[in-house]
Amino acid sequence: MTWASHLPIIVVLIPLLTAYITPMLGWMDKRICNPLVIVSTSFAFIASLLLARSVLTRGVISYHMGGFAPPFGIALVVDYFGAYMCIVISFLTLMAAIYSREYIAKELHESKTAPYYTLLMLMTGGMMGASVTGDLFNMFVFFEILSISSYALVAITGKKVAILASYKYLLLGAIGTSFTLVGIAYLYILTGTLNMADLSVRLASLYGVGRSSWTLLVALAFFMVGYSIKAALFPLHTWLPDAHSMAPSSISAVLSGILIKVGALALIRVLFNIFQPEFVVETIPVTSMISWMAAVAIIVGSLFAISQVDLKRMLAYSSVAHIGFIILGVGLATGYGTTGGILHIFNHAMAKGCLFLCAGAIIYKTGLRNIDDLAGLGNKMPFTMAAFTIAALSMIGIPPTAGFISKFYLGLGALETGTWSGWVFIGAILLGSLLTAIFYMRVINNIYFKEPLHREDVQRDETPLGMLIPILILAGGCVIFGIFPRIPLSLAEPAAKLLLGI
Amino acid sequence: MVNFGFLLGHYNYWAVVVLFLIGLYAMIVKKNLIKKFMGLNIMDTSIFLFYISMGDVEGGVSPIIAHGGGSDVIYVNPLPSVLILTAIVVAISTTALALSLIIKIYEEYGTLDSDRLVELM
Amino acid sequence: MIIISCLPVIALLSPLIGGIIAYQAGKISETARDLISIVAAIVSFIVIVAMVPTILNGNTIEYSFYYTAISTLPIAFRVGPFPLFLGLVISFAWILSAVYSHRYMERLHSRNRFCLFMSLTLSAVIGTLFAKNMFALFIFFEITLFTSYVLVIHEETPEAMAAGKKYLFLGLATGLVMFFGILLVYLQVGTLDLGKRGILDGVHGNILYVILFTLLVGALFKAGMFPLHVWLHSAHPIAPSPASAVLSGVVVKEGCYVMIRILYDIFGVNLLKTMLVSNWLVLLGGLSIFFGSAMAIRQHDLKTMLAYSTVSKVGYIFLGAALLTPTGLQGAMVQIFHHLLAKSALFFCAGALIYKAGIRDIDQMAGIGKKMPITMMVFTIAALSMIGVPPLVGFASKWYIVLGALEAGRPLAIGFGLVLMLSSLMNAIYFIPIIINAFFTGESEHGEHKEVRPDDVPLSMAVPMVILAIGIIVFGVLSATTSVVVIKPTVNAMMGL
Amino acid sequence: MEIYSIRPILAVVIPFICALLIAVTGEKNRDLREFWTLAASVLGCMVVISMFPHIYSGGKYIFTVAQIVPGVELGFRVDAFGMFFAFLSSFLWIVTSVYSIGYMRALKEHAQTRYYFCFAACIASAVGIALAGNLLTLFVFYEILTMSAFPLVMHEETSAALDAGKKYLAYTLSGGALVLFGMAMTYTLTGTLTFASHGFLAGHGSEQLLKMLFVIFILGFGVKAAIIPLHSWLPSAMVAPTPVSALLHAVAVVNAGIFGIVRVVTNVYGIELVADLGLLLPLAIVASITIIFGSIFALAQDNLKRMLAYSTVSQLSYIILGAALLSPSSLSGGVAHIAHQGFMKITLFFCAGAILVQTGKKNLSEMHGIGHRMPLTMIGFTIGALGMIGAPPICGFISKWYLGLGALEAGHPIFTAVLMASTLLNTAYFIPPIYNAFFKEPEGDLIESREASWWLLGPILLCALISLIFGMVPMIPYTPLQLARTFLGV
Structure with missing residues (x-):
């Protein structure tokens, strides 16, 4: 066994171990936290890439912790989807970490620097773990790691509203945890195992068998509700706008960009890895149910976003809508649809990450959060605003940005x-992207084409380079992966096929 | 005809269900943030009990080979208990975080009444 | 024979890169900026010209970025006669527009931005023209919407913003509908390639009508066809005049181009004939002609009137294309060409009036012809071409469309041939009074342009206008030659003859 | 025998070049534009005349410029009939140019550059129409004529002039649209538009279609030919300067319509086909109605130029009637009347203009006794008027004779009766002015007025003389009648 075969555990351990080292080093010198985190997430990112490569060349990797074979040992299973998620997670975290260096210095009190990075790394570790685990209970544990650290991160600024938002998030999150x-x-009672692969095999024999099938349904219902809360799927999204808008922007980017996607990942795992696709698609129409919910999420989320005046809150509602796109793609359970959903995880992560980082940069430079106050920023912060525009266009799904490609796949x-419901769904997708345009174009119009409120504000005053670089990388990604969509698709497509068993 | 035997035979599950509902009720209805959280704890506890009681086997002994028992000894399934230990740790950390948040909220707002808090927000 | 060459990409990138360089240069020197953007347009034009011999020899030029493929849909380019023909005209018109902008824009703000987005729009339009498949086409089509949106709202007044909003959101909405249609096509036949005529052959049932409807909605919106014209009369006039010229002259043509591609490449003549939709499409075109002309007659603002006139001319193009006969299509193409020249010229004139005299109301134009003879002569020639007076190029297009209508032989088509004739009367009704006013009446007592000295616009504005006017006359006389050399092969290729 | 020669295009291009020269030099040197006009008119007329002998001997000139539509080129093909009209236009242009110089100078008209420019363009297009070798070329020049005559109608720039201009455009453009449509249909049916000696439509399309097409053509060209009820632009257009009314609205423009109708009847349909279709009788009836009602309307006019305009309406339909009756005599009478009417009517208009210049009077009721003060003018007027009535030995008699014959x-004596009635009506409105002019005493400011300058008088007398000559010796070569007979081959 070479070191490469340990990659599944390495990607989880890097952030988790960093989380332990950070407070110690931070105690000695706070300035060391940021480089440390950047280096470790870079390693995690590289490791994720290597992992993806080996998954692409060798197929699904099963890694048995300590060499115990399942069902006794704990298994990590990295399929295309898991490797894909790892890349997304480590990439966006890396961007957030680079961004944090300048941003946190102003936004947070000095004493919170070390806790901030610790929690960030914990959260990343949790997300990585949830992506690669092959064990249902492990999934639960990793979810708690990421959830609890995210509760704390939402409140880390210590602002009044943030704390309350965090508490609200915590309560709902805890309910979600309990449900899962x-x-x-239930599943353990039925089968006596928690390994996903085993579960899948054993559950298959229980479909439609008297009382057991009822138990199955109840279990499925609990999972659906629990993970829907984590994924902020409408109507269980109520915690999201508060939490995401109140967190520091770097954290909002991670929360909106990937954390809720991990909830979606859990939903996908439950639907397609634990239960069989034919069960959830045909026997009981769970997928069509969540598709309908997702369609409503797209519309309602966008409508709510239109009525917002606060920029970050608007972005948060937009996330509600876009998680709808992702879940819709999953719920469609067709080759193109699921590919589109999975692809949108990546595309939305980049775009929404970029948008939140831009919002953070605006707050950092001007302290403005209100959309109507942004007039004239196009001249003041040209690069940041250009990035914002590109990312917003990607959210709307304008070619040649990445968002268009996911829209294309989702539509297909x-x-x-x-079925006729497919036509309704595509209606929702198209209407959703139009509504998205309405609220993003409002911002863009404000930025570029409106008389600034205070003339003297409009001096060239660009975001510091340390913050600008991740913003520009993400914005660039929105375009590059729109023009070269083969790159994410090379993972997303086999991932969807594997999940659906086609 | 209702199978009372079946119903009564699973009394432990009934207790779990009742506790779960009490917890959920408290979380939804109570205005006080601490009471809400107590509701969550009750709910968690019900789940812990659920796990433990499903792992229990009537007449089983704890699964330690030191007893020297042969093949006729029935062991209790240890895995649910192990799992629940982890879950308890999780619940505790959640509780700790929640309580610290509550303290901060009280410091900032001077109240824990959720209606009042909405007004103050 | 297919020749792999990156010329189409250069034609597309040249304005893109040139625009960006010009934008940066504009911060230092305005003249340098304008020079660079003119040079970029010229380079693009020359590159397109360089493709002419190859295409005329019956070859096609292709270029693909296979790395950009999703599934079977690369962002790829293919240049055949039709795209080349339009590309030539459009890039040439762009050079004129860039020259014209130099002086015209000097009194407006955000000139660098304007220059940048003009170039970007050109780039996107060329991309649309040269796209090999519907997917790549749609990409550039949507980009055009956004880049031209910035041109529409250039003034940043509330009216401009409102007009822009209408344009953008309706554009997005219809674009999405079109997108839906593209998805349907792809699912039906698994390809979006525009190379072979009638990729939908073999598909049956009502889905065809859905596809036709959805695809056309997007294309006809951009083209400004009735009843999707609602944005046009507010968006075109509010933009600065060079942009109006480009919007009405070029961007609208992009919609027409896409419409023709949809009808002739996605569906194909045979399929459309079996679908029996031609009459309805012709009816739609007729409605657009009538509505546009009728509304134009009611206008007092010159640029709004010109915008409505565009609605009616697009109706011609659509009608010609929908006749599904070679001559009709030929008429549509000549009309595209004609309208591009004439409407650009008219908007340039309207711009010259604003620039020189500050007037945009028709009623204020009394006697202006004596002070601005060049402008108003160009206006007259372009207007006469719009009316369809021989031997101007507008006549040729009308001629072919009428022939096409007769060739189609349906009673309805003959009826619409008559409609076309009568509509040129309506054109006369709204153009002639302007000319009369300008040349034959004295200055009104209010003296809206008393201050105007009787010298015409600056040379850099006059030259593009005059070139367009000469083009209208020359191509009118030579229309048979051009049609034999350029248009006929195109039409034959499209019709599969 | 057909000769490929540059001469037809030369005849068209010379006035066009003249127009351009006027536009370029006109504002700088006022005399120069008059010089260009005169030079070009003489030159143009000489080119036309140079084609006479060959045409007269039954040959043709052809020339092709460029293809406008595949199969149909911008081409010229000169036959006797075209020659005839071209000569009429270009010759009268010389006369009118002289007259214009006197008229425009005397009245100190504004925008004379525009005036001369448009005038030259009109003549160019009229010659173009005359020499056109196919329907499309004819139409091209027909529309250019419409457009270039339009500024002349509105020359005065008064509101009446502006209204007249709009009315003129509305009528003529609708007519043009119909012609275009008919032409398109013809092209679809046959694939060609080139005039043929005996028509080219025979054997194409159903009878119904051909009938419809014919109606479309007649309506289209009929607008310019001022057939009732399509005539109402013509009296309105009389607000134009008198030379315009004289040459364009009495000769070039209206005759372009007539010319078109005759071309359609003879060279597109062919006489046999038109006869077979049974279209002639309705056409003749329409023409008769126009003849009668035009005269009746003329009776009611007090404004001299309006009266002349209605007279034109009436006289033009003689020609249509001639074509419709389709007997050799009526056809040659009708075709000859194109020129006869032209010369006589231009004389009358010149007189009206001279009176206007000298006295400022426009209305007949104010012209009592004018014959005492302007005898030469009024003699010219009398000759023209008598010709209009059809009194020998003036050329009007010749055409009326042949028409009646x-x-x-043709076996329709009823139309002879129509001609008789028209003669009576003509007498009714032409004789009173002549009587009043010579046999009443001048009153008011007329007492002071004098004969017009020779710039004006010359053309009047020349035209009157020519009218007389055509009427007295119609059998010598190159008279309109002989040209018409050559064209018709009788």
């Missing part, structure tokens, strides 16, 4: 179902 |  825990219990997926 | 030949 109950779901796990909706039509591929060949 | 033709009506009898």
